[in-house]
Amino acid sequence: MLEARELNLTLDFCLRVGELLLSSGAGAADVTATMQALSWQYGVRNPEVDVTFTSLSMSFQPDPELPAFVLIRQVKQREIDYEDLTLVDHLVRDVLRGEVELRDARSTLARIVSSGHTLPRWAVTLGWGAMCAGVGLQLGGDGAVVAIAFVAAVVIDRLQMLMARRRLPAFYRQVAGGGVATLIAVGVAAPGFDLNPSVVVTANIIMLLAGIGFMGALQDALSGFYVTAGARLTEALLATAGIIAGVGGGLQVAEVVGVDVGRLDPGAVGDLKQASAAAIGAAICAAAFAFASYAPRRTLVTIAAVAALAILISTSANVSGIGRAWPTAMAAFFVGLISYGVSSRLRVPPLVVVVPAIVPMLPGLSIYRGLSLLSEGGDSTSEGLLALFTAGAVALALASGVILGEYVAQPIQREARKLESRLAGPRLVGPLRVRTGRAARRIRRPSSPEA
Known part of the structure; x- marks a missing residue:
């Protein structure tokens, strides 16, 4: 039996790890499994873990x-930080x-949480700008629209950072x-320039939607954590309502001053050139979002490729006229199916690949x-x-599709490991034995948090 001091230190360490995972968007089921696995490793058998949106016990x-x-x-509540999430994931695996x-382990966790980033904050702002520029390209905007x-995006990020320092609520x-x-789109359209300002509005809507945790809410609901799911869904709806209020107010200003911002309806992709532009724009958007969220640099190219393939699948299927x-x-x-295997190769949690890859498909257009x-x-x-109900349906489709892909990918990867072990012949490089049995399964069980 552990002494009281060791027991308190163990429980405190598990809670600190769980706090970082939950605030980074991990599902409550993943947080619970990780905390239980860590406590078991340090000698605390079968603790009771309770996860809600605002507290852990x-x-x-x-x-x-x-x-x-x-x-x-x-x-x-913390800003999205995939660098800290990846480092904590590595720490959990080592433990x-x-x-x-x-x-x-406690000292390493304290260093991870307290240390800053080598990436300066102005570079993050530029990353958000590149993300919205990618969305503008994805939606068919020209060079002027992409630049605006x-x-x-740069102005919005700086404004939100100033408001956050003054402790103003997220809404x-x-x-x-x-x-x-x-208002920026209205200001550009007022002099009568020949461009489509609605693309600018849509691109910035996607930027504002990027940090909303629809996937975490749906995963919690599917895994039985209804209190956490309800709280996350309430936060997501409130944040979306804030976007709707802001954009709606800007459109009313445009109507008052007599500026026709116009509607954005790019329609289905008609040729290879449009499909290529959409894929390139989605790749830039996903990679820039990952960069702005401090994702490890080694993941950016892969995330861009996954996002480009996903947008091609989405646009190709949309040509058949079955809706969005x-x-x-x-x-x-x-995205969910391929990200599970890709993340293990990149040594990052699947969340780091999944969320940036689906950002270009967020329902800003609707x-x-x-x-x-x-x-x-x-x-x-x-x-x-x-159209607003369509936006909700698209958000639900994104979250449920990714989670289903993760569910399918896990048993496929386990069977692939077994097949690789059976077919492995004399090895000229790498480990001579593949670990199997209960110990290996226990190490893999509390895998990286998923979106």
């Missing part, structure tokens, strides 16, 4: 005649292999972001169309509501 009663040890930790003692989308930051994007939700779900399923139709009023109101 962990309790252990060594003997029915003794009082239970209960620790609670509040979950702090489960028995290579790191408890005190060394870049500038608008108001989303309102400000949506409003600034629309099902083609999006097919592309998301592909949200913008719905708002522009609602602003016209009259007979367009029903069409606007339908």
